[in-house]
Amino acid sequence: MKKSWLWFLLVAALGLAQAQTVTIGLTVSKTGKYNVESVNQLNGIKLWQDWVNGQGGILVGGKRYKVELKYYDDESKAQRVQQLYSRLISQDKVDFLISPYSSGLTAKAAIISEQYGKVMVATGAASDSIFKLGYENVFQIYTPASRYLTSTIDMLKAADPNLKKIAVVYEDSKFAKAVATAARDYAQKAGFDVVLFEGYPPSTTDFGPIINKIKASGAGALVGGGHYADGATFARQLYEQQAPLKMIALLVAPASDEFAQLGDAALGVAAPSQWEPLVKYTPDFGPTPQEFTEMYQKAYGKTPAYRAAGGFAAGLVLQKAMMEAGSLDGAKVRAALDAMDLTLFFGKIKFSTDADSHGLQLGHEMVQIQWQKKNGQMVKEIVWPLDAKTADLIYPIR
Structure with a gap:
């Protein structure tokens, strides 16, 4: 018992x-x-x-x-x-x-x-x-957003020191605007002429008017974007309208596996990524x-x-x-x-412990990916920084 x-x-x-x-x-x-x-x-x-x-x-x-x-x-x-x-x-x-x-x-x-x-x-x-x-x-x-696209600008400058004109086009959301503003300022300090800096409403599905502005600006490269839905639509329409860009780097969307569903419209599109399996x-x-x-x-x-x-x-x-x-x-x-x-x-x-930036991430760094084609299949490759790359950057893409 x-x-x-x-x-x-x-x-x-x-x-x-x-x-x-x-x-x-x-x-x-x-x-x-x-x-x-x-x-x-x-x-x-x-x-x-x-x-x-x-x-x-x-x-x-x-x-x-x-x-x-x-x-x-x-x-x-x-x-x-x-x-x-x-x-x-x-x-x-x-x-x-x-x-x-x-x-x-x-x-x-x-x-x-x-x-x-x-x-x-x-x-x-x-x-x-x-x-x-x-x-x-x-x-x-x-x-942080302030460092999201800075390595993209570094990559572009290394790929083409003679390129001067770039466009920064972004979704008018808290995140994307912060990234785009920091990218514009960094690009200008790096010697680029930001010939177009423009936001678009998050609900945008027709990028035709903006693409016309990009063409008219004479920009040789585009950075910007926002989230998945707008980014995927933007990339597809840039391809369909054959925008004469040597490089396209967009936030969020190209870093998703679903982006490969765009087929050739995805080819050459780059993105900053917080992490990649490689x-x-x-x-x-x-x-x-x-x-x-x-x-x-x-x-x-x-x-x-x-x-x-x-x-x-x-x-x-x-x-x-x-x-x-x-x-x-x-x-x-x-x-x-x-x-x-x-x-x-x-x-x-x-994490930052300073009173004016407490909790801000200090340690983590971005990698840059680009969609490339291997054996007929769309694949993501790490193209920057150089010591982490799994493939060379395709440049120009058009």
């Missing part, structure tokens, strides 16, 4: 240990304009959840915590983001937050995160401006780039884009901070994030 009672207590104790969870809240654009990118990001986050739970959970202060995700569809709408993040914190009682996809939505979520003093890891959000407001609880995974980072923590890629391919049947990698990286960063803090206490985890300086499969991660 005594043995039976002891066995019951042991089973009960094990049950309590197994029941311990850490809950992470976020919103996802299951519908709306950010659907493709946001679902990719969620796939990466869910893969991290499966990976860490498959190892028994996160070891925090001698205890194991299984990861539970709580998320809602924000419909790509800023108003819903604020409502839902308030709900995640006040009603669902989540322990930590991961941002929605896009800088615009993340800016709204950051207000709520800061209001409640809840740590949020921001992935899929590159705008610098979010991190210029004195927030203490928001930490950026991506390379990178050779040696991580201090978590899986290697190859291991992550193989896990993702097994789970989803396709090669991961950088949004998925950013989602997984956000989970790793939270996991490592909890482990280093030895606690789920928000202040202790925040201090661990402030002190973080490590390399993941995604690249280097280090």
